Amino acid sequence: MNATFGEYIRKLRTDNGLTLTELAALLKLDSANLSKIENGKREFDEKRLDKLASAFSLDIEKLKVEYFGDQFAKKMFEFKCSPETLIVAEEKVKYLKSINMVQTEIKF
């Protein structure tokens, strides 16, 4: 599976035999705007990931991987970032975790 997040939603929707209007209702948004999301002309709002997961009984962790993976990829593509960026990101996640752990230790 490889697709933009919009394409991913569209596949989910059509595979499950829903119309834009039907899924839009579940996600509490306008069907016209859902159309734009599926066609990559609007962003899907982070806040609706939970609704999307429950609409199709998806694992929210898997969904986050798709969603944020898409976000990062779009940025990298737009700004022509070197692949090294992702390696550095991985290191920095570890760094943030270590910082946070220390803070937590101090605080409590």
Place this chain on the structure above:
Amino acid sequence: MNATFGEYIRKLRTDNGLTLTELAALLKLDSANLSKIENGKREFDEKRLDKLASAFSLDIEKLKVEYFGDQFAKKMFEFKCSPETLIVAEEKVKYLKSINMVQTEIKF
């Protein structure tokens, strides 16, 4: 080297013996706001990456790696994304490139 982007700027600045006011002037922003950036209380604006690069004669590509790596890491940390996210991001960058190539071929 491992640091947030704010810490990274601070190191560059102090290593080069500049005050907040001096670097802020080069970046065309308020020194108070630069302080916040260095302390992770504000975002550094994408649009100033070029100015930052030339202020310290940095390779803009390396700088982008630091900058976007930091952005992605912060998101991942905030939303507790699985490391898998970065692998998916890498795949999706390839996908976007392939899509774009096809479009380019058709258009011209």
Place this chain on the structure above:
DNA sequence: GTAAATTTGTCAATAATTGACAAGTTAAAA
């Protein structure tokens, strides 16, 4: 102690995102 450097708080101005609706096109069914 004081002067420079830095930090923090605030807020109006600007910019970006969202929700909503109208008006269009496409597609499938009769």
Place this chain on the structure above:
DNA sequence: TTTTAACTTGTCAATTATTGACAAATTTAC
């Protein structure tokens, strides 16, 4: 074909987020 549902596109006011700017601390280095 005509009709009807599905989808797409454009627009814009309203909401929300970001930025620039300045005042007022606080910290640091003589």
